[in-house]
Structure formats: C-alpha cells, structure tokens
Amino acid sequence: MSHETNALAQIHRQIMWNRLIAVVEEQAQIMIRTAFSTTVREAGDLSAGIFDLRGRMMAQAVTGTPGHVNSMAESVGHFLNKFPAATMRPGDHYITNDPWLGTGHLHDLTVVTPAFHGRKIVGLLANTAHVIDIGGLGMGPEGRSVYEEGLYIPIVKCFDQSKPNETFFDFIRAGSRLPVELEGDIYSLCACNDAGAKRLVEMMDEFEMTDLDPLAQFIFDSSRRATLAEIARLPGGTYDGEIYSDGYEEPVRLAASMRIAADGIEVDFAGTSGLSSRGINVPPAYCRAYSCFGIKCVVAPEIPNNWASLEPFRMKIPDGCILNAPRPYPVSVRHVIGHLLPDLMMGCLHQAVPQRVTAEGASALWNPPLRGGGSISGQGRGNKPVIADFEIITFNSGGTGARPTRDGLNATAFPSGVRTMPVEATENVAPVVLWRKELKPDSGGAGRSRGGVGQIMEIATKGDLEFAVNASFDRIANAPKGRDGGLNGAVGRVAQKSGAVLRTKGFQVIPDGERLILELPGGAGMGDPAERDPLLVARDVRDGLVSRENARLLYKVALTDTCAVDQAETARMRLPG
Numbered sequence: 001m002s003h004e005t006n007a008l009a010q011i012h013r014q015i016m017w018n019r020l021i022a023v024v025e026e027q028a029q030i031m032i033r034t035a036f037s038t039t040v041r042e043a044g045d046l047s048a049g050i051f052d053l054r055g056r057m058m059a060q061a062v063t064g065t066p067g068h069v070n071s072m073a074e075s076v077g078h079f080l081n082k083f084p085a086a087t088m089r090p091g092d093h094y095i096t097n098d099p100w101l102g103t104g105h106l107h108d109l110t111v112v113t114p115a116f117h118g119r120k121i122v123g124l125l126a127n128t129a130h131v132i133d134i135g136g137l138g139m140g141p142e143g144r145s146v147y148e149e150g151l152y153i154p155i156v157k158c159f160d161q162s163k164p165n166e167t168f169f170d171f172i173r174a175g176s177r178l179p180v181e182l183e184g185d186i187y188s189l190c191a192c193n194d195a196g197a198k199r200l201v202e203m204m205d206e207f208e209m210t211d212l213d214p215l216a217q218f219i220f221d222s223s224r225r226a227t228l229a230e231i232a233r234l235p236g237g238t239y240d241g242e243i244y245s246d247g248y249e250e251p252v253r254l255a256a257s258m259r260i261a262a263d264g265i266e267v268d269f270a271g272t273s274g275l276s277s278r279g280i281n282v283p284p285a286y287c288r289a290y291s292c293f294g295i296k297c298v299v300a301p302e303i304p305n306n307w308a309s310l311e312p313f314r315m316k317i318p319d320g321c322i323l324n325a326p327r328p329y330p331v332s333v334r335h336v337i338g339h340l341l342p343d344l345m346m347g348c349l350h351q352a353v354p355q356r357v358t359a360e361g362a363s364a365l366w367n368p369p370l371r372g373g374g375s376i377s378g379q380g381r382g383n384k385p386v387i388a389d390f391e392i393i394t395f396n397s398g399g400t401g402a403r404p405t406r407d408g409l410n411a412t413a414f415p416s417g418v419r420t421m422p423v424e425a426t427e428n429v430a431p432v433v434l435w436r437k438e439l440k441p442d443s444g445g446a447g448r449s450r451g452g453v454g455q456i457m458e459i460a461t462k463g464d465l466e467f468a469v470n471a472s473f474d475r476i477a478n479a480p481k482g483r484d485g486g487l488n489g490a491v492g493r494v495a496q497k498s499g500a501v502l503r504t505k506g507f508q509v510i511p512d513g514e515r516l517i518l519e520l521p522g523g524a525g526m527g528d529p530a531e532r533d534p535l536l537v538a539r540d541v542r543d544g545l546v547s548r549e550n551a552r553l554l555y556k557v558a559l560t561d562t563c564a565v566d567q568a569e570t571a572r573m574r575l576p577g
Contacts, residue, residue: 046129070305071289072110099331106332140369151172254340280322282325282331290342359525392430398411407450432459445489454492477491495519
C-alpha cells in the first residue's frame, strides 16, 4: 500500500509539474499577445517564470531567451531584498531595469508580482521583456556610462494593490521617445503576471495545495540529482578555451578554464580582456546566464531549467574584466560579447565530449536600432524633405555552427533563440523598406556538416530619405571557427549601397539616396569538407547555398550541367594526395 501511495504521489507531482509549465507558458503567450513593442510580440525577446518565496526559480516558459531567463533567475532575490514577501499585498507589482539587478541593460524591464492563495502569499511570478526605447542615447555602444544609456529604474512598486503609481508612469512617459509603447508594455508585463498568478491558484485549488514548498522541493531535488548525474558522465579534468570579439576600441579576448568535477562544473574567466569605455561591457549576471546556457545545452539539455539545475554550474569572473562590468560602466549592447559565451563554453567541452558540441556560429544578434526624423535630419524644408520621426529595432541572425551529424541552421538566432522579425511587421510600424532579405551563398563554413548560411539585407526609408543606424555588429574581423577540420564561416559586412564601408559599431547616418547593406556572418563547418556526402553538396548548389566553384574547390565534388553528381570525377578528385 505504501508503495502504491508513493507511486501515486509521484504521478501527482509529475502532473503538477506539467501544469506549472502550462501556467508559465500561458504567462509568456499573454505577454506576446498584449505587448506593444515588436521586440516582444514579433521576436519573443522575453522570459517568464514562477518562483518560490525564497526567490528560487521553479519553472520557466519555453518561450524566452537564455539571457533573460537565467538573469531573471537571479533577479527575483534582489526584489525580495528590497521588498520582503511579508510586505507584499495582492495587486502589487514591482519593476526594475537596473542592469546589475535585472538582466543586463536598461532596455530590459523585469516585473515581479506576488501570487496569493486566499490571504496567504504562496509564490512569485516574474517576467522580463526588451522594450524598443527607454530614452537616453538609444540602444547602441556609444554611451560612456550607464547614465547616458536611458532611464534608470531602481526596484520600485509600479502598482500598489492594483492602483498604478502615477508618479512612476509620469516619469516613464516623459523620458521615452515612444511613451505609449513603453507604458503599454509595462501594463502588458503586469497583466501577464496577474494571469499567471490566477492560473497558479486554480492549480493549487485543484490539487488541494496550501503552499508550493513540497512541489518546489520535488522539482529542485529531482533537477539537481539529474544534473549531477549528467556531469558525472563527463570525463573529469580542466579544459581551456578562448574566443575573440571584434570589440569597440580593440579586439576582445574571452578566455575560460573549465574544471569538471563530481560536484559540478566551475569556469574561471581569468585572462579575459579588460573593460571597454563603451557599451559592450557585460554585467556578471548576464555572463553567468549565457555561460550556464552553453554548458547546459551540451551537458544536460533534457533537464528542466530551474534554480537547482543551474546551481552546479559556478563562475569565477575576475574583477576588472569585460565580463564583470561594475556600475556605472556602459552595458547597452552587452549581447555583442555575451552571445559569444556559449561558443566559448563549447570550445572547452569539445575537448571532453567532441561528439556533443557544435562549431562556432554567427552568435551575436544583428539587431540594428534605426532612427529617423527631425532628431537626425533637422527641420524639413521645401527642397529637403525629412522622413517622419521613428524609432525601431529589427532582430536578424546569421547562420549557426554545424552540428556533428547535421548542418547548421540558416539565418537562425543562436544562442538567443529569438525569432527573426517579419519584414511586414517592421514596415507596418515604421517608414522603412526592406528591399532585400535573402540567404547569402557560400557563407556557411564548409565541412562534413555545413555551417548555416547568413543573410543579406538592404534597408532604406520610404523615399530613400536620411536615417541613422546605431550599429552593434560583430563577427566582421573574427570569423566563426570550424571544428574537426571544418572551415570557418564567412565574416559579416556593413556598408552603404554605394559601397562605402561603415563602422561595425557606433551611431552613423545613412544620407539621402543611400541604403544600408548588412551581410550577416555564416556558421562554421564541422569535419573535413571532402567527407561530405556529394548528394548533399549537389542539393546545396541547386538551392543556391553553395556555388559550383566552392563545391569543386572545397568539397571536391564535380557536378554535371544539370547539377547531378559526376561520380567518376568526384571520386578522382577525392583520392588521397
């Protein structure tokens, strides 16, 4: 009987876990449906989760980015330090965009909301979303301190027992170029937490739960045990790696020494470059977020992401390095560096489990903030028209690195996982035209598995009028590197249509009659290109992903006029020596 009761309890807990995932996913989907910013409703640059009263993340929504999710996992504890759970009331909502207490830069808003079962607080709902404008210089690397980068919101109460804090909203509206969108996004974040709290309480009623502690303990014990079991399967030892970013003033070296032991994995970033005077610096929580993600993708991808499954991964980030930026260093485009961290982690793990990692990819998103109107071009005159005022961010991606047995993904965001924004969505909310958006041939690194290809974009305003781009691009001087004999992916390029090359980082004006050309990097290859199946090479040539010249030169594959494989010539070309 005892065994049957135990078994039944296990089934109940598993059902409750599944319901918890449904609650947080509904929380995220409501945010997407109600958000004003295209960064949220189109790209899905957000996170949502449920926390216990100690600020430990129990579950996260499937929809969301690792940088938001894993930083948010630390953030809730900071909220509790300022507003203890015992002081919270139904209808309260708390907010911050503090890069060191939230998710790494001012454009990310984090909202925490208590959930009450009757009169008793039982848990916390939290979310994060990237908004388009928070004032200041706008999203870009040009700031020399965080105070130049936009409105700085400490942890404050934005709703007090369901009543809006009007003073807070007055400040928010006054400080943004897009006041309606910003205020609407905050209401959206609070509404989705309210919906999550409602569903959580319904679940507790259904299972006759008085608090979340037993379920939280089950989740944490199971997750920690499973994570440590996966770590135990790895060959112990210390593995070193490095990767380079183009940087701003100079190239940036990211170095890591990973020690795998029975009780966890520790990464020491000694040897990493120092701080930048511009906004590519990374707050430590964001470094931990993407480093943990890169490790977890390889070591324990099937284990739910929560406080306990992240706990065995520990980071030592030296003071004074670019991955441990102190306040008030500028951090607006911390993703440029942070998105390289999973590739760095995989470079270490490749020495331990080479069959489980990918080659390097484009990694850092290419999400250019675009701005136009009077602030760029001045007042319009009869002989000089000026585009209507606008501010927009588009999310775009290069190719991912090849996998051991499969090709990389074309024009797909990794590690962020955000969706590429549809052209129509961008053109619908701003006077811009995307004249070209196409895959870039030969940009994927050659290999037994090919790297994902990048893309080419041609962007202008209506009437080809003047506008500005706040560039924050990488992988232009430092190509994604191949593994096991695979070749590097293609580097990126930023230029005007006339051919004039632009800086890869910084605020620049595209004059009347010009267009912005972006060539996004490709992912690197894995394995010897001469070992690639000739039929796959022929398919890539037919699809326009690989040229005939590279099929012959890099893959040693000869094709007929109809793009069929010339078997005899291919065999001759692939002979040793």
